[in-house]
Amino acid sequence: MTALLALLAELLHCALMLAAAPTLLGLLRWTEARLARRRGPHPLQPWRDLARLLRKHATLAENASPMFLAVPIASLAATAVTVLLVPSFTLGMAFGRFSDLLVLGGLLALPRMLRSLAALDAGTGSGGATAARAMSLTVLAEPAMFLVILTLGMLSGTTNLDLLISVQHGGMLQPGGASALLAAALVAIGLGTSEPLDGLAEYGGVDLAALTLAEGFRLLVWLDLIGAVFLPLGMSPAYAGPVGWSVGVLAWAVRVAVLTGMLSVFRHVGGHIRRVPLLLAAASLLGLLATALAIASAAAI
Amino acid sequence: MNGPILTLLAVIVASLLLLGALGAALRRRAREAIGFGSAGLSGLGAILALLALVLGEEPAQLSLPLGLPGAAFHLVLDPLSGFFALLVFAAGTAVIGYAAEADPPGSPNSLASMPVALGGLALAALAGDGFAFAPGIAIAGGAIWATGRAEDPGQALPALLWVTLLAAASVLAAAALLGGAGLPLDVPAAPQTPLALLALLLGLVPLACLAPLHSWLTPVQVRAPVRVVAMLIGAAVPLAFEALVRLVFAAPDHPLPAWFGLPPLALGAASLLMGGVQASRGETLDACLAAGTVRQSGIMALALGIALTARGQDQPAVAAEALGALLLAAVTQAVCGTLAALAGGAIRRGAATQHLSRLGGLIHGMPATTTCLLAALFGLAALPPGLGFATLWLVFQALLAEVQSSAPAFQAVFVAAAWMLGLSAALGTVSLVRLVGVACLGRPRTARTSAAEELPRPARVPLLCLAGASIVLGVFVGPVLRWLAEPAIRQMLGTGLGERIGWLGITATPSNPGYAAVPVACLLVLAGSTAWWLRRRLRIEASHTGPAWDGGFAAPPAWLPFGDPKTQSSGVGFTPLPEIRLPRRLPSRPIRWPRLRPQAAPAVAIAVLAIMLLLIRWLPS
Numbered sequence: 001m002t003a004l005l006a007l008l009a010e011l012l013h014c015a016l017m018l019a020a021a022p023t024l025l026g027l028l029r030w031t032e033a034r035l036a037r038r039r040g041p042h043p044l045q046p047w048r049d050l051a052r053l054l055r056k057h058a059t060l061a062e063n064a065s066p067m068f069l070a071v072p073i074a075s076l077a078a079t080a081v082t083v084l085l086v087p088s089f090t091l092g093m094a095f096g097r098f099s100d101l102l103v104l105g106g107l108l109a110l111p112r113m114l115r116s117l118a119a120l121d122a123g124t125g126s127g128g129a130t131a132a133r134a135m136s137l138t139v140l141a142e143p144a145m146f147l148v149i150l151t152l153g154m155l156s157g158t159t160n161l162d163l164l165i166s167v168q169h170g171g172m173l174q175p176g177g178a179s180a181l182l183a184a185a186l187v188a189i190g191l192g193t194s195e196p197l198d199g200l201a202e203y204g205g206v207d208l209a210a211l212t213l214a215e216g217f218r219l220l221v222w223l224d225l226i227g228a229v230f231l232p233l234g235m236s237p238a239y240a241g242p243v244g245w246s247v248g249v250l251a252w253a254v255r256v257a258v259l260t261g262m263l264s265v266f267r268h269v270g271g272h273i274r275r276v277p278l279l280l281a282a283a284s285l286l287g288l289l290a291t292a293l294a295i296a297s298a299a300a301i
Numbered sequence: 302m303n304g305p306i307l308t309l310l311a312v313i314v315a316s317l318l319l320l321g322a323l324g325a326a327l328r329r330r331a332r333e334a335i336g337f338g339s340a341g342l343s344g345l346g347a348i349l350a351l352l353a354l355v356l357g358e359e360p361a362q363l364s365l366p367l368g369l370p371g372a373a374f375h376l377v378l379d380p381l382s383g384f385f386a387l388l389v390f391a392a393g394t395a396v397i398g399y400a401a402e403a404d405p406p407g408s409p410n411s412l413a414s415m416p417v418a419l420g421g422l423a424l425a426a427l428a429g430d431g432f433a434f435a436p437g438i439a440i441a442g443g444a445i446w447a448t449g450r451a452e453d454p455g456q457a458l459p460a461l462l463w464v465t466l467l468a469a470a471s472v473l474a475a476a477a478l479l480g481g482a483g484l485p486l487d488v489p490a491a492p493q494t495p496l497a498l499l500a501l502l503l504g505l506v507p508l509a510c511l512a513p514l515h516s517w518l519t520p521v522q523v524r525a526p527v528r529v530v531a532m533l534i535g536a537a538v539p540l541a542f543e544a545l546v547r548l549v550f551a552a553p554d555h556p557l558p559a560w561f562g563l564p565p566l567a568l569g570a571a572s573l574l575m576g577g578v579q580a581s582r583g584e585t586l587d588a589c590l591a592a593g594t595v596r597q598s599g600i601m602a603l604a605l606g607i608a609l610t611a612r613g614q615d616q617p618a619v620a621a622e623a624l625g626a627l628l629l630a631a632v633t634q635a636v637c638g639t640l641a642a643l644a645g646g647a648i649r650r651g652a653a654t655q656h657l658s659r660l661g662g663l664i665h666g667m668p669a670t671t672t673c674l675l676a677a678l679f680g681l682a683a684l685p686p687g688l689g690f691a692t693l694w695l696v697f698q699a700l701l702a703e704v705q706s707s708a709p710a711f712q713a714v715f716v717a718a719a720w721m722l723g724l725s726a727a728l729g730t731v732s733l734v735r736l737v738g739v740a741c742l743g744r745p746r747t748a749r750t751s752a753a754e755e756l757p758r759p760a761r762v763p764l765l766c767l768a769g770a771s772i773v774l775g776v777f778v779g780p781v782l783r784w785l786a787e788p789a790i791r792q793m794l795g796t797g798l799g800e801r802i803g804w805l806g807i808t809a810t811p812s813n814p815g816y817a818a819v820p821v822a823c824l825l826v827l828a829g830s831t832a833w834w835l836r837r838r839l840r841i842e843a844s845h846t847g848p849a850w851d852g853g854f855a856a857p858p859a860w861l862p863f864g865d866p867k868t869q870s871s872g873v874g875f876t877p878l879p880e881i882r883l884p885r886r887l888p889s890r891p892i893r894w895p896r897l898r899p900q901a902a903p904a905v906a907i908a909v910l911a912i913m914l915l916l917i918r919w920l921p922s
Contacts, residue, residue: 059845060845060847063744065665073829073832076828077825077828077832080828081821081828097817098820098821100694100817102693102694103694107685107821110684112730113682113730113733116738117734119738120734122849123661123864123869124868125852125868126850128870129870131734132870135731136876139581139876139877140877142726142730143724143727146723150697150700150719159698159701206839210832210836288720295704
């Protein structure tokens with residue numbers, strides 16, 4: 001029965017994520033526009049865009065290779081798997097056992113690598129610049145990510161996301177200062193690696209739809225990850241059944257809405273973060289500080 | 302069963318050496334026969350080594366009537382030697398299979414030396430003591446040098462010869478300092494152990510391509526024939542780690558102090574940084590691939606350092622994790638390193654250049670080679686579900702356990718190592734994107750590159766087999782660890798990963814779920830196939846093609862049919878890190894290695910070995 005409930009929860013989670021990802025993109029654009037005193041597109045505009053793109057034929061660049069066609073599908077697949085692994089409203093879903101933090105980090109790096117290859121495939125100057133920028137940010141982001149995972153592993157005793165959230169749910173990850181620093185570092189990494197799609201202008205039609213959906217998934221995964229690790233309020237085990245799930249879905253919606261609002265405000269205040277390398281360097285420092293705090297507190301105990 | 306298998310493996314080694322001598326005598330007509338014969342023998346050796354590992358019986362020893370009185374050669378087939386013999390034979394089979402079809406030797410001497418080189422490496426892998434290891438590695442070095450010398454009489458290859466001879470001499474010196482009993486020791490003489498380790502490190506660090514003694518590798522990789530390079534980095538580099546592991550974990554009851562792990566940790570971190578940065582900044586394909594080997598060696602050294610520290614602090618479970626990571630990294634190097642070198646050679650052959658600024662668009666003319674290069678670099682990078690990611694996962698778990706339980710002085714070191722590991726993972730991805738993206742995707746940068754030709758069909762077989770192996774081994778990392786690495790870990794540490802290895806993946810602790818490689822790969826395939834099926838179902842295919850928007854650059858002139866090469870990325874600016882140079886105090890000019898005439902090489906090698914053997918006989922007394 002527990003296995004069946006876990007599978008049901010996973011299916012419900014899939015449907016929820018699929019519905020939420022384009023809506024989140026729209027909501028983010030709408031909020032940013034409102035903050036800038038513009039009317040902005042309708043929050044459901046990404047759905048209309050997706051429907052339009054799915055009807056359109058794509059035009060390929062003259063020297064596009066088979067890899068160019070494979071990248072949108074592979075990117076969407078990798079991001080979809082991260083969506084399956086990061087819990088939203090309940091713990092102990094069917095694939096919860098596989099949600100290791102290092103695996104998630106790798107799976108988030110995979111679409112970035114694929115999109116950089118696609119950007120280089122057209123052989124244009126702007127594509128090369130996009131790939132170079134994405135790779136430079138990867139070099140800055142991954143060491144910070146490793147420090148964050150190391151410290152989370154030290155605080156909770158595991159790198160499995162499900163178990164880590166359970167520990168956080170049972171009582172705060174101690175020490176609280178380290179936990180807060182880690183949250184800030186993760187936010188910085190998430191913001192720093194959220195490059196827009198401007199280097200992939202050659203894509204159109206169904207391929208662009210796949211990439212847009214993947215972008216929505218990626219954003220949602222970051223919000224879910226930060227929210228679930230540091231604010232797992234309302235998350236119940238999968239065997240809690242529909243009542244527990246309903247509470248979890250409500251809590252998840254509030255959490256994502258709050259985080260989306262914060263993200264919009266941050267982008268509005270900071271512009272579309274110009275000095276991303278500094279942000280990522282700050283993430284590394286925050287991670288290092290959190291590690292030092294965790295080690296010091298363990299020694300004190 | 303191990304006894305007969307060892308005898309058969311010894312016969313194979315002897316046959317390979319004889320085949321080389323035969324090749325020198327029979328001249329060029331025997332080229333194909335020698336090539337197929339060596340590949341067949343090597344393949345048989347790989348099957349026998351795999352059989353020995355899977356059967357998992359008691360170690361067998363074979364004394365050969367060679368060497369000085371009382372210091373005869375000993376061959377041994379235990380899990381560790383079986384593991385490395387499998388790697389050597391597997392890499393050797395692929396290299397010889399490739400060379401027979403795509404890179405035929407130019408002279409009878411170089412034809413003869415390929416089987417000899419493989420025989421020497423196999424002898425070193427099966428060596429039961431320093432007396433067998435040193436001649437094996439020296440023979441291999443001499444043969445590899447002779448293979449490439451006909452085609453590159455420059456300074457690069459003498460460096461290779463000196464590095465292998467130094468490794469042989471250091472192993473003999475270490476064996477002598479430890480009582481002249483060879484590599485497997487019953488009780489290490491405590492006061493002499495640091496000195497022996499120092500001798501071993503001095504000799505094996507260059508062969509293992511660890512920074513800062515790695516600079517000889519790049520000229521070799523750039524100038525030497527591909528069969529030389531592939532044999533060197535796919536088979537010889539892992540063997541340096543076999544010798545290190547065999548010595549430092551030789552006495553189960555007398556673990557070395559924990560601080561012995563610090564030198565390998567420092568060397569590993571330096572190699573990760575320097576190799577990673579150079580791989581993401583190099584101007585030629587081969588220079589980047591050489592730097593990738595340095596980075597991979599850095600991961601192995603880092604794992605060795607963690608294992609030594611953990612064992613010194615009485616944490617056998619963590620040491621087992623780290624040693625498992627080292628062995629997995631050796632598999633990655635043998636499979637993906639060899640594949641990358643062969644694919645680089647195929648590109649050099651097909652496009653007649655290895656400069657990134659002249660390549661581009663190879664995927665159209667060389668799709669199989671591009672796929673193989675992508676598979677190799679994916680395996681070497683830390684992206685799931687590749688072999689490199691499994692290695693990284695194990696190293697990280699060992700680091701995490703060490704940070705939680707080590708003495709405070711070590712904790713800072715391990716935190717720095719974790720940061721460095723993250724940087725190295727990112728630089729691996731950068732190297733992949735840069736090499737595949739600039740060399741194989743985009744527009745051709747020269748007319749010659751646009752006419753690049755794929756390898757002959759038979760020569761593609763070894764590359765495709767290695768590419769398939771890299772993917773399969775990465776996904777089925779649990780069985781690889783269980784069947785190939787676990788016996789060696791148990792032999793070295795007395796304990797293994799045990800229940801932590803499953804069919805689906807590996808776990809950090811028995812109660813914690815870990816890296817489930819098979820389910821993650823299955824989910825990726827399932828999601829990808831669903832997306833592909835939906836795309837096909839929508840029946841929206843690209844109806845036409847057109848020129849890509851080139852950022853507003855003027856139309857290229859008529860004599861540049863593929864556009865102006867200056868308007869596409871040449872792979873600069875992919876990493877924000879500065880170029881790392883050695884301190885100015887070191888000689889800025891390249892070292893001028895003493896040049897040897899080919900006729901003098903065997904005499905020099907024999908003289909060096911004889912002096913070392915005599916020294917060993919004299920030292921213990």
